[in-house]
Amino acid sequence: MLPGFDDIMTAAGRLHGFAVRTPVLESQQLNERAGGRVLIKAECLQRTGSFKFRGAWNLISQLDAERHPGGVVAYSSGNHAQGVAAAAQLQGLRALIVMPSDTPQIKQGNTRGYGAEVVTYDRASQSREEIAARHVKDRGATLVPPFEHPEIIAGQGTAGLELADEAASRGIVLDDVLVCCSGGGLTAGVALAMEARSPRTAVRTVEPAGFDDYARSLRARRIERNASLSGSICDALMSPAPGDMTFAINRRLLGEGLVVSDAEAAAAVRFAFEVLKLVIEPGGAVALAAVLAGKIDTKGRAVGVIASGGNCDPGLFARILAKAV
Amino acid sequence: MLPGFDDIMTAAGRLHGFAVRTPVLESQQLNERAGGRVLIKAECLQRTGSFKFRGAWNLISQLDAERHPGGVVAYSSGNHAQGVAAAAQLQGLRALIVMPSDTPQIKQGNTRGYGAEVVTYDRASQSREEIAARHVKDRGATLVPPFEHPEIIAGQGTAGLELADEAASRGIVLDDVLVCCSGGGLTAGVALAMEARSPRTAVRTVEPAGFDDYARSLRARRIERNASLSGSICDALMSPAPGDMTFAINRRLLGEGLVVSDAEAAAAVRFAFEVLKLVIEPGGAVALAAVLAGKIDTKGRAVGVIASGGNCDPGLFARILAKAV
Numbered sequence: 001m002l003p004g005f006d007d008i009m010t011a012a013g014r015l016h017g018f019a020v021r022t023p024v025l026e027s028q029q030l031n032e033r034a035g036g037r038v039l040i041k042a043e044c045l046q047r048t049g050s051f052k053f054r055g056a057w058n059l060i061s062q063l064d065a066e067r068h069p070g071g072v073v074a075y076s077s078g079n080h081a082q083g084v085a086a087a088a089q090l091q092g093l094r095a096l097i098v099m100p101s102d103t104p105q106i107k108q109g110n111t112r113g114y115g116a117e118v119v120t121y122d123r124a125s126q127s128r129e130e131i132a133a134r135h136v137k138d139r140g141a142t143l144v145p146p147f148e149h150p151e152i153i154a155g156q157g158t159a160g161l162e163l164a165d166e167a168a169s170r171g172i173v174l175d176d177v178l179v180c181c182s183g184g185g186l187t188a189g190v191a192l193a194m195e196a197r198s199p200r201t202a203v204r205t206v207e208p209a210g211f212d213d214y215a216r217s218l219r220a221r222r223i224e225r226n227a228s229l230s231g232s233i234c235d236a237l238m239s240p241a242p243g244d245m246t247f248a249i250n251r252r253l254l255g256e257g258l259v260v261s262d263a264e265a266a267a268a269v270r271f272a273f274e275v276l277k278l279v280i281e282p283g284g285a286v287a288l289a290a291v292l293a294g295k296i297d298t299k300g301r302a303v304g305v306i307a308s309g310g311n312c313d314p315g316l317f318a319r320i321l322a323k324a325v
Numbered sequence: 326m327l328p329g330f331d332d333i334m335t336a337a338g339r340l341h342g343f344a345v346r347t348p349v350l351e352s353q354q355l356n357e358r359a360g361g362r363v364l365i366k367a368e369c370l371q372r373t374g375s376f377k378f379r380g381a382w383n384l385i386s387q388l389d390a391e392r393h394p395g396g397v398v399a400y401s402s403g404n405h406a407q408g409v410a411a412a413a414q415l416q417g418l419r420a421l422i423v424m425p426s427d428t429p430q431i432k433q434g435n436t437r438g439y440g441a442e443v444v445t446y447d448r449a450s451q452s453r454e455e456i457a458a459r460h461v462k463d464r465g466a467t468l469v470p471p472f473e474h475p476e477i478i479a480g481q482g483t484a485g486l487e488l489a490d491e492a493a494s495r496g497i498v499l500d501d502v503l504v505c506c507s508g509g510g511l512t513a514g515v516a517l518a519m520e521a522r523s524p525r526t527a528v529r530t531v532e533p534a535g536f537d538d539y540a541r542s543l544r545a546r547r548i549e550r551n552a553s554l555s556g557s558i559c560d561a562l563m564s565p566a567p568g569d570m571t572f573a574i575n576r577r578l579l580g581e582g583l584v585v586s587d588a589e590a591a592a593a594v595r596f597a598f599e600v601l602k603l604v605i606e607p608g609g610a611v612a613l614a615a616v617l618a619g620k621i622d623t624k625g626r627a628v629g630v631i632a633s634g635g636n637c638d639p640g641l642f643a644r645i646l647a648k649a650v
Binding site: 020023025026028044045047049106270272273274275276277278279280310314315317318321322 | 352370374431598599601603635642646
């Protein structure tokens, strides 16, 4: 059962007063460089530092602590973990998060900081789905999947809804919206929001090179997987393949997918530091990177960019600033 | 002739469409830590990366290029330089900026990037005022002082006006507003705005230890100078003493001044990176530092914090993240 625009509107109501209505920022310097208008939806300023709180809260706020004593379980490379942990804490639910052992310390620490229990696993040899399923069974917990759930997709879609409404309030018709893409939940939600609120806007995925499963799947019109599960600085965008549900939505609504190199993502992180004064993590910066690296024509056009997260390990951030990445 | 609230309203009209109406951000984590509500006026997201564009544009937008062929001259440790350079470029005027030779490279480079000519001087042995005065005479240029000018103060005051209006729109009466303070222009403008729009709000300066000329001057009720002209990571807050004009306003309107250590400022920069996902330079983070370090009571109170700038040298930022500062 796929979510629709009504579910995004319902989610917006649930999120009101709990999620941040993140600002849509415009930079004169960025506009000049793009030769057009670039609207940045700064989801790095969202509660827990990424858009993930939206979907997590949309689902978890419907769970009652008395009826769900087992709480919630999630698997995540980091941002979903924090979103779920914070949402569960707010709702008074236990949370157990299954995280890859190579997850940046800041994401592991923050997840524990929101009161969740963290269990790590080896990305190369273990299945996070199986580990999570075992804990769900043991605890009688509810699984909060990272993207394959109508309420998760609808929750993420509120970011697109807000961007569409903000652009409209400034009298701007967006030609494109670029979305940092992993499993495709944010992209699907944004695409549904744009279909309803800004139907002339083309929504496009942006992925790191080597992890362009969505771009390839859209081209092939069937789900294709990544060859690797690690090996990019964009640790937030390492899902192995599009989800069935997100792909069903996205294959209908999306334009061609874009791909940027790690070096282009790092340059976007530096640009955000130097010019925008935003902390954007590499995986959250690929949409901005696509604009800066000229992956689409921005001359005389209006482009929305989702800066999807800002949870970057300080050490990696320092290396990026030093141009060592 | 001191500026008043009317001048701030006039400035707001001039700035509309040119300056960024910067967002007022709230962080659940920060509120929990403070035990109250903290509203961050994110002036690091302002055009040129600091509030300084406001005052510069308010003055420079009134200068006609034909009548002012000599353009403008300014002296500045960096943020005012960028504000003046960008405003002059926008207005089609030449700009010459006198900068200390130890100014962070990012500020010198950005100033040149806005088309200005940069002349450096030695902070310890030379007078920036004299150098600037010579260039003003040679060129027939207009001096744009960093704070001692009614239009500069009025321009900076628009940041306070926007903060007051935003707080009111959220139904919040601010108990305090903390302002990062150097020469006192931003503080004076914010104080005038609050007097008119939020008279129950106490406006307070925050300065780095050893450069607390404003706190001491307010206590002594006469202008006192700093003993040193350098030696803090807060390079934006190194003015030698309060201005006559800013002090005349501020002594009437301000509460007691606050002081934070360089270590507390650095901790605030890290907090902004880790939690807020904002790039704030040390001098722009002292107001936030005062909240985080418990320099005022925030329990059950509502406090506005101006994050005045984000132009931090990447090397210094990396050292701060590594806790080497």
